[in-house]
Amino acid sequence: MPSLQNYSTFGLDSSCASLQTFTDIPSFLSLYRKDKPTYILGGGSNSIFTEDFEGTVLVNRIKGISHYDTDSHHFLRVGAGENWHNFVTLCMQEKWYGLENLALIPGSVGACPIQNIGAYGREVNTLIDTVEVVLLDTGEQLLINNHECEFGYRDSIFKHGLANKVLITHVNFKLPKVYQLDTSYGELAQLNAPTADDVYQTVISIRKSKLPDPADLGNAGSFFKNPVVSKDVFEDIAMQFDLVPHFIVNADASERPEKIKIPAAWLIDKAGFKGKTLNNVRCHPTQPLVLTNLGGATGEDVMTMANDIIASVRDKFGIQLEPEVRLIGSKGLISL
Numbered sequence: 001m002p003s004l005q006n007y008s009t010f011g012l013d014s015s016c017a018s019l020q021t022f023t024d025i026p027s028f029l030s031l032y033r034k035d036k037p038t039y040i041l042g043g044g045s046n047s048i049f050t051e052d053f054e055g056t057v058l059v060n061r062i063k064g065i066s067h068y069d070t071d072s073h074h075f076l077r078v079g080a081g082e083n084w085h086n087f088v089t090l091c092m093q094e095k096w097y098g099l100e101n102l103a104l105i106p107g108s109v110g111a112c113p114i115q116n117i118g119a120y121g122r123e124v125n126t127l128i129d130t131v132e133v134v135l136l137d138t139g140e141q142l143l144i145n146n147h148e149c150e151f152g153y154r155d156s157i158f159k160h161g162l163a164n165k166v167l168i169t170h171v172n173f174k175l176p177k178v179y180q181l182d183t184s185y186g187e188l189a190q191l192n193a194p195t196a197d198d199v200y201q202t203v204i205s206i207r208k209s210k211l212p213d214p215a216d217l218g219n220a221g222s223f224f225k226n227p228v229v230s231k232d233v234f235e236d237i238a239m240q241f242d243l244v245p246h247f248i249v250n251a252d253a254s255e256r257p258e259k260i261k262i263p264a265a266w267l268i269d270k271a272g273f274k275g276k277t278l279n280n281v282r283c284h285p286t287q288p289l290v291l292t293n294l295g296g297a298t299g300e301d302v303m304t305m306a307n308d309i310i311a312s313v314r315d316k317f318g319i320q321l322e323p324e325v326r327l328i329g330s331k332g333l334i335s336l
């Protein structure tokens, strides 16, 4: 059974029945079998194989980047198997700005619309024009426009109506030539008259200082999503704890009732898990939203730690955390 350890940044010692790489649509279609469990993999930075997978893992390496521009925009067509950070870096070198806040996120371009990757105040959906897909059932190729992607916070149609139904082959970006930097978030707000390149470099250095590098310490980034709660729930918590960090999600007064996002890292910290180790899984000491593989962790270790965190946060705050990572069992995606 081929090992998946080097195909997932969490690095569990799991395997699959078959592991194949494809570089274009015909090679994907020749490998894909409707009647067998299949998992499409990009960089494996959001996928944790908690058990040996009984099906085929198809690794996407569709490459290629093309560009044209109009008076107002740069248009980029990017193969889903391109590395995300390398693509962002190329955009910076070419002065195609907009993606600077999303530097150093691991993984492939093809996965970016799936959970609508976001960081430091920017989500990728604001710059995606269309997504090119192949329907797994029929092999038909479709173009899905931004609106049809139904983007939300770490969410899109690819996790719902089109979950496990498509291969994303290309993502088409539309970057405005007249752009506004987003420096509202955290440390970026302290920059004095920054350029896009300053934002890009600052994001890289903040990420390097706070997040464990999967090359050194296995992890899959944020393990949980930041929960969005009602104003009532937030006010209950704020009465019991000082200085609860939060962001109003729908600041627009027409969108009521108000929804409030509370950082899951804060909840996990207050529940006593920051820096805690259980078997070979550790809740990261400088970013408790990240679980790390100290070496030799098993899928069971991961599930136990994750379920303990969920139960403790639920008991303390009445909030149900949801995983941001994809957990894969022997037959496919599983939930906690």
Ligand SMILES: Cc1cc2nc3c(=O)[nH]c(=O)nc-3n(C[C@H](O)[C@H](O)[C@H](O)COP(=O)(O)OP(=O)(O)OC[C@H]3O[C@@H](n4cnc5c(N)ncnc54)[C@H](O)[C@@H]3O)c2cc1C
Residues within 6 Å of the ligand: 009, 039, 040, 041, 042, 043, 044, 045, 046, 047, 060, 080, 105, 106, 107, 108, 109, 110, 111, 112, 114, 115, 116, 117, 118, 119, 166, 167, 168, 169, 211, 212, 213, 214, 219, 220, 221, 222, 326
């Ligand atoms: C250290 C670290 C930091 C991170 N920071 C962030 C962050 O700041 N913001 C953020 O949003 N995320 C972050 N992540 C999560 C991760 O990088 C993103 O979710 C990324 O987009 C995953 O890309 P991937 O190619 O590795 O996905 P994979 O894990 O390979 O796949 C993820 C999901 O997408 C599906 N998929 C992948 N490619 C395709 C395709 N071509 N067609 C159809 N389905 C496909 C897979 O089946 C799977 O369900 C971080 C992860 C790590 C390890």
